[in-house]
Amino acid sequence: MLAALLLVLLYGALPAHAELAETDWLDLLPPEDLQALEQMPDIEHWGAETEGRFGEVDGLRQQPGLPEVMYSTRTVAALDGRQIRLGGYPVPLQHDAAGRVVxxxxxxxxxxxxxxxxxxxxxxxxxxxxxxxxxxxxxxxxWVEGRLRIESSSNALADAAYSLQASQLRLVEEDDL
Known part of the structure; x- marks a missing residue:
């Protein structure tokens, strides 16, 4: 009983169904990258898809000649190991035998x-x-929930500076909006 009371005093009482606060994508940027992106000129969105390179190895990687911030792998150290809830869009990479994205x-x-x-x-x-x-x-x-890690990864499509072992992954529903 004393241990439970101590936990409530230290961490506060949260309902069992409480959702994590949403993490904003801009929170993943160090201040210097955020400033550089805000000052960057518009970029044309053409390339691999229109040039027929979509399925090629490295077909979707950053092409040379963009502003340096577009290649940035700088991260926010304070986010490493933090439980987050992040909304975004999927780029499926691997499926299980039932066709679900893993x-x-x-x-x-x-x-x-x-x-x-x-x-x-x-x-x-x-x-x-x-x-x-x-x-x-x-x-x-x-919506993705889980522990965020600063961990570089690379595959034929793109490079990522963060990884996340998801405890929950679900489609955004109309009620969420």
Whole structure:
């Protein structure tokens, strides 16, 4: 009883169903990257898709010649190990035998890795979710909850500066809006 009282005093009483506060994508950017992105000129969204390179190895990676911040892997150290809730859009990477997505890149806007340039690596999160989720539309936003890690990953589509082992992955529903 004393231990339970101590926990309530230290951490406060939260309902068992309480959701984590939403983490904003801009929170994943160190201040110097946020400032550089805010001052960056518009970028044209053409390249791999229109040039027929979509399916090629490295076809969606950042192309040379963009402002340096578009290649940034700088992260926010205070977020390492933090439980977060992040909304975004899926770029499916691996499926299980039932066709559910078990690994994906989460990106801040729809079509982010299809219409180049993709976001900077510090705006891409590699998500692992062993139970898998049926995703039929990559333009349907998701909620992802789990422990965020500063961990670089790279594959044929893009580079990510963060990873997340998801404890929950679900489609955003109309009631969420």
């Amino acid at each position: 690994e994906l890149f989460l990106v801040p806007y729809p079509g982010a890795c299809i219409h180049v340039p993709p976001p900077p690596p510090n705006q891409i999160v590699l998500v692992h979710y062993a139970p898998g989720l049926a995703i039929e539309d990559i333009y349907q936003p998701l």
